Amino acid sequence: MSYYDIDAILTDAQKVPCTFEITVPGLGYIDGNAGQDMKEGTKVELPLWLAEMLAVSQNQTGTPVLTLDMPTALSPRVLNALKADPKTVDLRALAQHFYALAARMLELFDEPTLDATLDATFKARAAVIADQAHNPRGALGEGAEFLRGLDEMERQLFRGSHEGAKEVKGWLAGLGKR
Structure with missing residues (x-):
């Protein structure tokens, strides 16, 4: 950074x-x-x-x-909720920069379970984020609540995925006109 x-x-x-x-x-x-x-x-x-x-x-x-001490956003209660179903946790309500805070805390503490939980959480949520970015109807309908709970890193991922999908559609449309 x-x-x-x-x-x-x-x-x-x-x-x-x-x-x-x-x-x-x-x-x-x-x-x-x-x-x-x-x-x-x-x-x-x-x-x-x-x-x-x-x-x-x-x-x-x-x-x-x-x-x-570990912040409340990284408490055992939150980690258990993330292990149970990472897609239902509102990370933005816990910390606007949740993953960045977790990375900083991992620099200070040796917490292998925290590391593993965050890795699994990001992977599970990234799949849903990519799906929402490629399917605008889902992002406006039932996926809207999930998107409101994204932390800043996930929002950047959503924007990048959405822009990438839009660019590919435009490129493919340009190929069809030749």
Whole structure:
């Protein structure tokens, strides 16, 4: 991803849950307590870019400033729903950049089951996305609800598939006129 990639910027801005492992003086404003200290054990949601930086930072004793937890969008409950039927889960409601967030979290955590679940989910949903892109009636009718739940990566896939199908139809029509 590029430094100027708006999708990467929006992914890094998504909030993730974390827990402070040490007391940090004067940082209470993050939790809504201006002028106070951020107490050890306080749970807050921070933008991914900030949480990642604080998670790798340590104090003088080598204790990390905070621990990063998996976001709700990647919770076991969501993963079980994705395993059961990936086509019924509204990924956009969970996180606008669901797959990008998952990729960033996989960089930070070693979660082979998450990786496998996301791989299977993307494959299953990609087939439906391609079908909807080639069949406009389905996208306007019964498939409309599914299309509303696509995350940004899936929307790009839909646009690419739809434009590709349209271009092929135009090319084939041009061949028939010769």
